[in-house]
Amino acid sequence: MDIELKQIGVIAGKEFWDRIRNRWVLAVALVFTAFALVIAYFGAAQQGAVGFRSIELTIASLVSLVIYLIPLIALVLGFDAIVGERERGSLDLLLSMPITRLELILGKYFGLSAALAFSTVAGFGLVGVLLSAQLDTNALFHYAGFMFSSVLLGMAFLSLAVMISVFASDRTRASGLAIAMWFFFVLVFDLLLLGALVVSGGEYGGAVFPYLMLANPADVFRILNIFGLEEVRTLYGLATVFPEALSRPWVLGGVMLAWITAPLGIAVWRFRR
Amino acid sequence: MESILAQIADPSVLAPVIEVCAVSKRFGAVQAVDGVDLVVGRGELFGLIGHNGAGKSTLFKMMLGLLPTSSGEIRIDSEAVTGPGFRAVRRKIGYLPENVVLYDNLTGIETLHFFADLKGADKRECGAALERVGLAKAASRRVREYSKGMRQRLGFAQALLGKPQILFLDEPTSGLDPEAIREFYAVLRGLRDEGVTMILTSHILAEIQERVDRLAIIKNGKLQAVGTVQSLRERMKLPLTIELARGAALRLHIERLLEGLPVGRIEVRGEHLLIQIPREAKLPALARLTREEEGIDDLHVREPSLEDVFFGFSD
Numbered sequence: 277m278d279i280e281l282k283q284i285g286v287i288a289g290k291e292f293w294d295r296i297r298n299r300w301v302l303a304v305a306l307v308f309t310a311f312a313l314v315i316a317y318f319g320a321a322q323q324g325a326v327g328f329r330s331i332e333l334t335i336a337s338l339v340s341l342v343i344y345l346i347p348l349i350a351l352v353l354g355f356d357a358i359v360g361e362r363e364r365g366s367l368d369l370l371l372s373m374p375i376t377r378l379e380l381i382l383g384k385y386f387g388l389s390a391a392l393a394f395s396t397v398a399g400f401g402l403v404g405v406l407l408s409a410q411l412d413t414n415a416l417f418h419y420a421g422f423m424f425s426s427v428l429l430g431m432a433f434l435s436l437a438v439m440i441s442v443f444a445s446d447r448t449r450a451s452g453l454a455i456a457m458w459f460f461f462v463l464v465f466d467l468l469l470l471g472a473l474v475v476s477g478g479e480y481g482g483a484v485f486p487y488l489m490l491a492n493p494a495d496v497f498r499i500l501n502i503f504g505l506e507e508v509r510t511l512y513g514l515a516t517v518f519p520e521a522l523s524r525p526w527v528l529g530g531v532m533l534a535w536i537t538a539p540l541g542i543a544v545w546r547f548r549r
Numbered sequence: 550m551e552s553i554l555a556q557i558a559d560p561s562v563l564a565p566v567i568e569v570c571a572v573s574k575r576f577g578a579v580q581a582v583d584g585v586d587l588v589v590g591r592g593e594l595f596g597l598i599g600h601n602g603a604g605k606s607t608l609f610k611m612m613l614g615l616l617p618t619s620s621g622e623i624r625i626d627s628e629a630v631t632g633p634g635f636r637a638v639r640r641k642i643g644y645l646p647e648n649v650v651l652y653d654n655l656t657g658i659e660t661l662h663f664f665a666d667l668k669g670a671d672k673r674e675c676g677a678a679l680e681r682v683g684l685a686k687a688a689s690r691r692v693r694e695y696s697k698g699m700r701q702r703l704g705f706a707q708a709l710l711g712k713p714q715i716l717f718l719d720e721p722t723s724g725l726d727p728e729a730i731r732e733f734y735a736v737l738r739g740l741r742d743e744g745v746t747m748i749l750t751s752h753i754l755a756e757i758q759e760r761v762d763r764l765a766i767i768k769n770g771k772l773q774a775v776g777t778v779q780s781l782r783e784r785m786k787l788p789l790t791i792e793l794a795r796g797a798a799l800r801l802h803i804e805r806l807l808e809g810l811p812v813g814r815i816e817v818r819g820e821h822l823l824i825q826i827p828r829e830a831k832l833p834a835l836a837r838l839t840r841e842e843e844g845i846d847d848l849h850v851r852e853p854s855l856e857d858v859f860f861g862f863s864d
Contacts, residue, residue, distance in 0.1 A: 290663055298654060364650040365647075373664070
């Protein structure tokens with residue numbers, strides 16, 4: 277396949293620096309920092325305690341936050357990547373350059389991913405630095421794992437967003453689809469699974485249930501983080517529900533990579549038609 | 550319609566640069582372009598005209614390799630536009646889309662740097678390109694502050710990056726004021742002198758009729774005619790118009806004077822008298838009119854306009 281990395285780099289560079297210049301990266305990083313600090317120091321305020329307690333409980337709280345926030349940010353970031361260019365009329369101009377459609381879409385994706393990853397790592401990383409005096413190596417490793425999986429979650433939803441931007445005929449539809457996708461994966465999906473389980477009285481689908489959770493990148497992210505933390509695993513009561521074979525980080529990481537590559541692959545296929 | 554061989558044999562076509570061979574494009578039930586054969590020679594300024602929806606844009610996009618053909622082939626410098634050598638082809642091309650929309654958040658010079666990177670052009674060209682289109686002073690202003698005409702000129706500067714050998718210009722003077730239009734065509738003349746081939750579309754026929762070397766008229770996806778404006782006038786056998794200044798009062802007298810000649814419509818417009826006459830009757834008519842010493846202040850012979858030619862072929 278004829279791919280020029282330089283062309284991908286030019287598009288990615290523009291997308292990334294656009295977000296730096298318009299302070300998008302800064303704003304998102306500050307939101308992450310603020311939320312992470314509040315959760316780390318005031319997460320237990322309802323129990324009458326203030327101050328940092330443990331990294332495991334902090335990560336568990338952050339996971340709940342990130343599951344809402346990062347998919348939304350990623351979908352908003354990427355929903356108009358292609359359809360926006362088409363609607364503005366600049367897509368034809370870009371495609372008249374010595375660039376393939378594959379290079380264009382990869383450049384867009386990598387540039388936006390870099391902006392999202394940078395703001396995620398900067399935002400949560402700053403909190404990690406502030407907490408580092410109170411953390412041992414193991415805790416820091418878990419926190420780094422949480423940041424890395426947050427980046428993967430963002431990339432998975434960004435991949436879905438780019439897919440939407442290729443299929444949608446205009447920006448309005450693309451934004452509607454992005455919101456619908458957020459509702460489905462973040463709010464509805466787990467309720468549907470739970471509903472099915474309750475309706476069947478746990479008789480049917482109990483064994484399939486954990487596997488079905490892999491069909492949602494937000495759930496994969498949740499499992500990936502929670503299974504690495506013994507205290508939280510017990511807290512969530514998941515240790516007895518979730519099969520050990522699926523809880524290995526490399527399996528879950530592989531599933532997350534599939535969530536990144538599959539929508540992007542579909543987007544490339546559609547865009548090249 | 551001329552075959553591609555006849556077009557290549559046309560002495561006004563120098564070395565063929567763009568070859569469109571039996572190209573068709575169908576979108577579902579709609580035949581957007583139907584069996585078009587077209588050759589554009591090196592250094593030509595070529596016009597492509599037609600009604601909205603005639604198939605110009607589709608043909609344009611296929612020539613740029615943005616749309617695949619349903620059948621037929623398009624070559625630029627003997628290389629298929631969508632073939633393995635497409636990058637080399639595109640590095641020879643500059644394209645100015647209709648109503649070009651650039652990136653509001655970038656400055657003029659940053660916009661050109663971005664496109665220079667994509668084209669693999671030397672970034673040092675960017676300043677000169679801005680100078681050439683008269684935007685040197687606005688180089689560091691953001692595009693969002695540009696007027697429509699400035700954006701159009703920036704789009705043109707973008708098309709000039711990489712020293713293209715072929716320029717595709719879609720409605721290039723849209724949004725430009727008359728002075729900018731004159732400057733724009735002066736730049737095109739300079740480029741033609743450098744051997745650059747240019748193909749442009751325009752709805753303003755009066756603007757291009759004296760400026761293009763040849764043109765093609767397209768209707769319902771089919772090429773109706775190709776040639777110089779003069780050759781198309783002759784082929785259509787459109788009448789000339791003799792305009793007599795302050796001749797309205799002499800209408801009956803003039804009609805008698807021209808008796809026996811194949812005179813067409815005679816029309817009074819204000820103080821002027823307009824007489825349509827076949828090309829072959831021009832000299833005898835002028836001989837009779839210039840013998841007339843009283844009443845006629847001045848006369849003017851007008852060729853049929855490109856608009857007349859266009860409607861002649863497309864009606």
